[in-house]
Amino acid sequence: MTSALIFFGVVATLFAGWRAGRRVRFFLHIFQLETYKFGRYGRWLAGHVPSLIVRPSHGVGAAALAGGGLVASVAAPKWGVLAVLLVWPMAFISSRRYRSDQEKKPLAFTDRMVRLAIPTALLALLPVASGGLYGWALRSPTGVLWYLGGFLAADLGAPLWVALGAALMHPVETAIQRGFKRQARRRLQTRSDLSVVGITGSYGKTSTKFIVAELLRQKYNVYATPSSYNTPMGLCLAVNEHLKPEHQVLVLEYGIRYPGDMDELCDIAEPDASVVTTIGVAHLETMGSQDRIAAEKGVLVERTAPDGPAVLNADDERVAAMAERAAGPVWRISTEGHPDADITADDIRYDTGGTAFDVTDDTGTTVTFETQLLGRHNVLNVLLAVAVGRSMGLRLRQMAHAVRRVEPIEHRLQLRSRGDVTIIDDAFNSNPVGARNAVEILSEMDGGKRVIVTPGMVELGDRQWTENKDFGVVLAQHDLDLVVLVGEEQTAPIQAGLSEGGAPAERIMVVDSLAEAQEILERRLGPGDVVLYENDLPDQYSV
Secondary structure: OHHHHHHHHHHHHHHHHHHHHHHHHHHHHHHHHOOOOHHHHHHHHHOOHHHHHOOHHHHHHHHHHHHHHHHHHHOOHHHHHHHHHHHHHHHHOOOHHHOHHHOOOOOOOOHHHHHHHHHHHHHHHHHHHHHHHHHHHHOOOOHHHHHHHHHHHHHHOHHHHHHHHHHHHHHHHHHHHHHHHHHHHHHHHOOOOOEEEEEEOOOOHHHHHHHHHHHHOOOOOEEEOOOOOOOHHHHHHHHHHHOOOOOOEEEEEOOOOOOOHHHHHHHHOOOOEEEEOOOOOOOHHHHOOHHHHHHHHHHHHHOOOOOOOEEEEOOOHHHHHHHHHOOOOEEEEEOOOOOOOOEEEEEEEEEOOEEEEEEEOOOOOEEEEEEOOOOHHHHHHHHHHHHHHHHOOOOHHHHHHHHOOOOOOOOOOEEEEEOOEEEEEEOOOOOHHHHHHHHHHHHHOOOOOEEEEEOOOOOOHHHHHHHHHHHHHHHHHOOOOEEEEEOOOOOHHHHHHHHHOOOOHHHEEEEOOHHHHHHHHHHHOOOOOEEEEEOOOOHHHHO
16 A cells, blocks of 8 residues: 555656646746736736636645545545545646647746746745645655645646746846846947937837838948837847947837836937837727827837937828927828828739839839838838938938838738648738738739638727727628638627628638638638738737
8 A cells, every 4th residue: 555655646746746837837928928017917817717727627636635634534544645646647637728839929938037937936836845844744644635735736826926926026127127228228328320210109110110121221231129129128138239339220119008118218219210100009908098009109209319300100190190299300101192291102002922002202203112011001111111211311212122122021911822822921910900901902812712810809908899890890891702710709799790791601610729720721722712811819818
């Protein structure tokens, strides 16, 4: 009996430790995805209590400990403990929901994450150590139950250990970030030869940044931040680690989620030229209204150097109104023929090779631009970049040549091929404006069947249902051959919009996962068909 207790005790311990470790890692990942913000993390936890925080295995484990303890205390200690040890691995063997190989954006073990993971792990070990020490002090087989009880507490409390670890490290992180900000400010203050171009907007920041950088490279040595580096620490990393003495222009994007964020970013890197793309419904959850979003993003225009240009999208009335906040010259762009625009685009056309359009600048010169980028919103992004280029002395024909080299950002209206099927990959952070543009492009593609796969849009606050329903109406209006919706509950408003718009039911399919959608498409697609992947929900929305 003793040998059996030892063997099954080791097995139960391994399963308990393995599952608790995976849960701690999972909640560390969620905290990182929620940008290390306590409020966002707390709201995520509140929405996932029954599905991910308190699991049936916790109830089974607690019942096994109580039942085994009762048997051990009144009848047969060893048999009671053995029963618990046999049940335990079966209760905790399943951890499918915590698998790291299913993550779209893997946990990044940055220095900050390592600093958080260490105290979190130590906190999780406290109940294990306490239960183990108390069980050892009992000097009886039932001591194992206290040890397993410690593992159960560590497992159940995983989201709490992450929050407590983050709270303990908060003063340290604040001090570290303050030092990075000071370093970045000092570096920029010593670079009077450097021009900083700051870009903000609800959508299109990253695409516009890369287009601006490519166009300005016709005349200047340019550094643009990679990917979506638009947070205070992202700006600090760019300035402190990547900015070189030979760089003449630094192109940055400024992202906001909360009031006051723009001032924090401008305190690090005040722009010599500013660009505002559009004001949409992204981050309504944290900002409250589009007017508040516009007010916050307009701070970038106010903080621009007194003689620096502000480049504004005249087609967006909230952006156009920011001209009143500019101290320097204002450049306006338009794809809709706005009468006050300095840079305009006409005759926009799409094909499987990209987009072509005619650009007229402030001198009246008109040149045809051809780009691999798709969509009217990318035409707008090109015009914003052209305005920056004109304000810094570039000619229109120079920029027309450069824009041909701009490649689509991965997962943002990126054209791909899969055999004889054309793929439009717009999987990155779908928004109402971009989603409508993507569907417009899909509907204009020549060839066979036109298909969309989408789970809808998130982070739209009180407008989430309305925007997704309106998107469903748009899908119905474009008469697509097949609409594949991922997630029954998630896509309910899109289904309502499709029904309202009169889309035929036989052209609509609802599946549980992207993998299931892929299996269906493999059976139904043929040569010449076009598939649009519109949004791919991040991990914290997919669980």
